[in-house]
Amino acid sequence: MSLSDLDVAEVYEGDGIATDFPITADIEDKTVVVVTLIDETTEDSTTRSGLAETVRVESTHFDFDAATPPTQVEMYVAPTATEKLRVERVTPLTQDDVYSAGEDNNNNIEENLDKVFRILQELDYKVSDNFTKIIADAVSSSTAGTIPDWATATNYNESQVVLNNEKLYRALSDHLSGTFSDDLIAGKWELLEVAGVKGDTGDQGVAGADGADSVVAGPAGANGADGADGIFSAIATQGEAETGTDNTKGMSPLRVAQAISSQVDEAQIVTNQTDIATVTALANNINGRLTAVEAMVQQATGKFAGQQNIKNNAGPIQLVGEGATGADSYGYEMSRNSDGTEFAMIDIFIRRQTDTELRVSYVKLIMQFIDDEWLIGRADTMQLDETLELDGITFSVVNTVTGASVDGEIYYASDNMAGTNHDTQSLISWLGQEISKV
Helix, strand or coil: CCCCCCCCEEEEECCCCCCEEECCCCCCCHHHEEEEEEEEEEECCCCCCCEEEEECCECCCEEECCCCCCCEEEECCCCCCCEEEEEEECCCCCCCCCCCCCCCCHHHHHHHHHHHHHHHHHHHHHHHHHHHHHHHHHHHCCCCCCCCECCCCCEECCCCEEEECCEEEEECCCEECCCHHHHHHCCCEEEECCCCCCCCCCCCCCCCCCCCCCCCCCCCCCCCCCCCCCCCCCECCHHHHHHCCCCCCECCHHHHHHHHHHHCCHHHHHHHHHHHHHHHHHHHHHHHHHHHHHHHCCCCCCEEEEEEECCCCCCCEECCCCCCCCCCCEECCCEEECCCEEEEEEEEEEEEEECCCEEEEEEEEEEEEECCEEEEEEEEEEECCCCCCCCCEEEEEEEEEECCEEEEEEEEEECCCCCCECHHHCEEEEEEEEEEEC
16 A cells, blocks of 8 residues: 555644544554653653653553544543643554565565554654754753752653752763762763853832822832842853853853754754655655556456365364464465455365375365355365275355455365374365456
């Protein structure tokens, strides 16, 4: 399939009423959907939003709708007006397919290519989200009253800013703090040239009483005393902020932004974004070509194969190939769907064995869809040893209506061979091919 939907996540504002929230990202199943509740009243510098985040759990806090794949999240409790809900696709960074020469791998290749571009979309979303937060955190950390004091035995994130002995430090890596002097020597912190803000202005004096004639106002009251100075008494120049060597002057939000701009390679970020756009364009081109290939092979015949242990004196039993109870089985079930299929031929190899008897034969079955019903019959049977009895297997078809199509599911029943059963050594294998498609 082609992949043109670039949505990765949607963040919804709570109102205390709404409980249903659409899934806007392209998903294959519900396992890649992550639902996170964001509390706007609580700050948390360790999260992407900078606010307290809690991942919600399916069947505990919400359910998905009945669609496959689901199209919306249904919360048990509506998020309040001070909460947000992020509904996000997070694709696992795994690849389990193994390709072998000579096999038709087009479908697997396209599915894994779609998965790669979902991961690229999610990385682009997270990179943009985190870069914005880093800039916002750096600027807000220069404002008085928002910088926490350093503490021991605390988990710190890279770029987090703390106050220690009236000096500002920024974490150079994620770490659990020990003693500050040891962490500083180990290169876990760097000193920031950030000034404290100026103290608050003193209260305004009380106005004097009105004059006797109520026209002339009384004298103004005396001004209050100036507030206490901050840690620093001067603001750094732009050059001092960009150089980062002065330790006696403070940093305003503007100086912080200028210092960051001088050290962040914005041109490289733009180049990376351009490269991502180029790769996306190439991928879209490849998707287009794969779509064209899909259109070309719509008339190709389909194949299906499977194997399962076959039981003695049993039936009817469905030939499912995969998941047979107590059987060492694999492959696709022996059945066809009328949606695009009219006729199929199936080659079957049967090996039945007990402790006294062995039957080995080759059978060709024909399936035909006529008048809204699947019919089945033997076209040929070959015994590999004419001295042995026939295979003793009869085949039947059960028609099941599924939506607008009819599934023809094949069952077998066996006679009772002499001797002790050896079901684990008795196998039926099949290779089928659709002859016509519309």
